[in-house]
Amino acid sequence: MASHLSTYIPSLPSNLRSMDTRTASLATIGTLTALTSAYIVRDYNQWVSFGSGGTHPTPSGYWRMTKLRWRAYWSGDDMRDPxxxxxxxxxxxxxxxxxxxxxxxxxxxxxxxxxxxxxxxxxxxxxxxxxxxxxxxxxxxxxxxxxxxxxxxxxxxxxxxxxxxxxxxxxxxxxxxxxxxxxxxxxxxxxxxxxxxxxxxxxxxxxxxxxxxxxxxxxxxxxxxxxxxxxxxxxxxxxxxxxxxxxxxxxxxxxx
Known part of the structure; x- marks a missing residue:
């Protein structure tokens, strides 16, 4: 029955389907960008408030410390291991x-x-x-x-x-x-x-x-x-x- 009825229901034009897909993708990218930006701002402010470890408390200093953070993370070295x-x-x-x-x-x-x-x-x-x-x-x-x-x-x-x-x-x-x-x-x-x-x-x-x-x-x-x-x-x-x-x-x- 459903397959029979489908012959009477016009499908969406292909250009409209593409627009829906692009809109969803843009919305997802926008959400991820907003969440990432909010995290970076929060992390940066926390980094400055706890002391920058002798590095200038600027975005370039934060980027330098972030690269060290990634390096330490991927090394897998446990600082509690003597x-x-x-x-x-x-x-x-x-x-x-x-x-x-x-x-x-x-x-x-x-x-x-x-x-x-x-x-x-x-x-x-x-x-x-x-x-x-x-x-x-x-x-x-x-x-x-x-x-x-x-x-x-x-x-x-x-x-x-x-x-x-x-x-x-x-x-x-x-x-x-x-x-x-x-x-x-x-x-x-x-x-x-x-x-x-x-x-x-x-x-x-x-x-x-x-x-x-x-x-x-x-x-x-x-x-x-x-x-x-x-x-x-x-x-x-x-x-x-x-x-x-x-x-x-x-x-x-x-x-x-």
Missing amino acids: APLFNVDGPQFLRGDLPQRKGNRPQILARTMPQRQKPEALTPTVKDRLHAIPAKYCNEHPDILTLDLSKTEGRSTDAIYAKPDLPGRHPSAKDKILGDEIAHVHPAENSLHVWLSGPDAKMVVEKGWGERFPLSAMGMCHPSLVMVYAPKSTEDVDVIEEIVKAGVGYLTGVQI
Whole structure:
């Protein structure tokens, strides 16, 4: 019956069918373009708000960081795997074993640079003590340390620097990008970057206190620069201070 009736119903002209197909295709492309544009704008604004990792917060800087992000993604390298640090040179400055960090590791924001975790609420006491670390150690040890704005973070936060040409500095503690910078705290979400010796960096990653730095994994800077997660308690800050002191020892040769 249906096939019989179809002989009485005129079909659409071929040009109208083509117009419908083109309209649908254009609508799909338009929707995808709008969604992609909205994602890029949101991602760009988030990238700027969390710190641009020392790169100029401009569209060209964002494009540069996006290419690094793709490169890191396709490498499949797990920044929480300490295995690449097994043969990294340097003495150990951490005093004894670190305790295992309690709880799950934080969620890391989906980008390579800047390397940041999802923000977690801190008490004012914990936050104030954490952010006081750079000034504290530089004031206590002016013979070996200097406080200045972080070059690796685009001068957006304070950093601990080793004074140059200290005689006790380990020969492996050299890097053209990191220079003399030992550690800094990120204002947006309270994580840190700390430059450690290979054995100390390995222990930090193994015990769950941090993870490797993506550009280090790509061979672009020293392999034992690590991201240390934000503390949750004053006890966590105690451990973080030991980690920072280990970085000071590596770059100055002085155990503090």
